[in-house]
Amino acid sequence: MGNTVFKVLLIDDEPGALEGMQLWIDWAKLGYEVCGSCENGVEGLKLMEQLRPELVITDVRMPLMDGLELIEAWRQRGGWPVRFAIVSGYSEFQYAQKALRFGVSHYFLKPIDEESVSEELRGIYKELLGEQERQRIHRIASYEEAVTAIESLLYPQYASAEKQRVIDRLSELCEAWNVCLIQADAQRRMELKERLLFAPHDPRASYWIDLDNTGSALVFGYAPNEDGPDGIGRIQRLASVAGSSREFIGLGRGTPSLRGIEASYREAKELLQLQFYEYVHTGIKRRSAVQLRAFNYRYDQVSQADRIITALQLLDKSGFEEAVWAAARHFRDEWVAPEIVIHFVAHLFFQISELVKEMPDAAERLLEKYNPSRIPGQAVMMDDLIDQLRAFGFECIDLLLEENMRVSQGIIHDINQYIRAHYREALTIKKLAEIFYLHPVYLGQLLMKKNGVGFNEWVHNLRIEEATRLLRLNQYKNSEIAEQVGYVNYSQFLKQFEKRLGMSPNEYKNRN
Incomplete structure (x- = not known):
């Protein structure tokens, strides 16, 4: 059998x-x-x-x-x-x-x-x-017909007379109806869908509607006397099987007829969005427990994106981190609509990944690890989203530094040779960057890793090293030596000399 x-x-x-x-x-x-x-x-x-x-x-x-x-x-x-x-x-x-x-x-x-x-x-x-x-096929056909009809209530442009007849027939099945919106990862939503729709202990009508990549809607019937106001009892039973996973749940106000379900849907959507800016997960959102606040849909985030991308292009971790958190503060202060912030972050993920496109394996691995395409359907808070963006950017910066270091191993030798030949001149890292077609910040990082000290310290070391050689010859005045090694100001020469050797030029000359 x-x-x-x-x-x-x-x-x-x-x-x-x-x-x-x-x-x-x-x-x-x-x-x-x-x-x-x-x-x-x-x-x-x-x-x-x-x-x-x-x-x-x-x-x-x-x-x-x-x-x-x-x-x-x-x-x-x-x-x-x-x-x-x-x-x-x-x-x-x-x-x-x-x-x-x-x-x-x-x-x-x-x-x-x-x-x-x-x-x-x-x-x-x-x-x-x-x-x-046969019963399974019949249930599927009847269920799909019902779901299609209910979708026409959530999206009125798809309504028809036939669907309205189905709605009226379904509406008689239960005393009251409501909409619960759920955001969770795709696997978790599938688990909840299966457990709820086919639960033998709960025979009341339930219809699950997947809303593209933004979550799912549960349109359900309930008995106010048994399930409580707005059918909260049914939704609490749903949340009780959630385990340790995090779901965002918004529950609208109930309606005696399925025809009134669109208003319940709009309210549940507003409630669901409120959880985006919270610092901790607070469970089911209901209208009676919160005060709605209108989101800002006209916020211009272009300057925030430019600042973040610029810092990343400079391989500046601290600047990148500050730009990311500055954007987060602005979003919270301006109460920007969650979908705008989510799409902003998802877009940044793809922009940043373009910077590592020369390393296709690494870029693919990072996108698979963070997978920005699944962000809109997840139960995500803004702080979690910002943490993901920060971690993603840091990993990309590390990859770019490694790649640039590999490519630059040959050129750094030429740069040091140039510095040794021209340290007596008014040499700056900006001028050096122009000569070798590198960004000044990146050039400074290369020199630090190669020489163990910053560019300016490296130049001073070379000048003082040459000054000690000239002092040992005992052929020039101290001021002449200072000028020969590149110092216009004698006091600056004296300061750098004493800093490195712990004595004045005269003391050094007398000892040698």
Whole structure:
């Protein structure tokens, strides 16, 4: 048998017959599980409601309510589809004929023969599988029709008369309706969707709508007396299965008809956005618990982006970090709409990745690690977003520094040679950068890594080194030496000399 297991309820007023059926038949091998047993139809109806079996095997003749009365009572109730099989003796064949009128085509003759019963149960199993598949297809078709109709309420431009008829039919299923908007990563949303829509303990109508890359909408029916105002009880049950994952949940105000659901949707969307600027995750947002504030949709973020990209191009980590946090402060102060900030950051990710496009493997690895394309659908707070941008930028700067250092290993030797030849002149790092077509900040970093000291210190070291050589010759005045090595101001020469040798030029000359 397949992996599907169907539940069986056994009803017979003879204890020996019940025990025999349970012991003699290998239910598990045939794809069944005996979920319960009882001795008459009255008890059987109660157990059917509680246990929801797919197959009921009942004796025909029993006290209080016989098997045929049980079947008739169940049909009149209009309960969910259940397969029935009856157990009867040869003398009770007229009961079996009557059962056919109720659509019961399976019966077992007493005394029970294991082989014939097993064969009959195999046939029933195939029928149950077929019915299960037909119901699944029907549910999917009905569900998709409902979702399409409800989407037309959220996006009125897609409405039609046929969809309105579907809406009116669905609206009668529940006393009240509401919309809950959920932001979480894609895998988490799929888990919640499956657990909620197919939960057997919660039969009220629920329709899950995926909203492109911005999250999901749960349109659900509820009973105010049981689920609380706005159906908060249902959503709390949803949040209770969230585990340690973080979801942003916005709950609109309930409406007695599905036709009013668009207003609930707009309010839930506004509530969901409020969580973006919070410092900690605060769970379900409801209108009664917060004060709405209008977001700014006209904020010009171009200058912020330029400052961030410029600092990164200069490979200036501290400048980059300050520019990123400055942008964050402006966004919070101006209360910029979350979707603008999210798209701003996502755009920066791709701009920054362009700077490392000469290293395709590294760029691909970074984009896969941070994956900016999934940001809009996540439950993300602004501070988390800024942290991601900062970390991404730092990694890109490190990569660029490594690559530039590799490329510049040859040129740095030429630069040092040039400095040694021209240190007596009014040499600046800006002039040096122009000669070698490098950015001054980057050139300064290269020289620091190569020489262990900054550019200015390196020039002073070379000048004082030459000054000591000239002093040992004892052929020039101190002022002449200062001028020869590049100092226009003698006091500056004296300061740099004493700083490096711990003595004056005269003291050095006397000792040497």
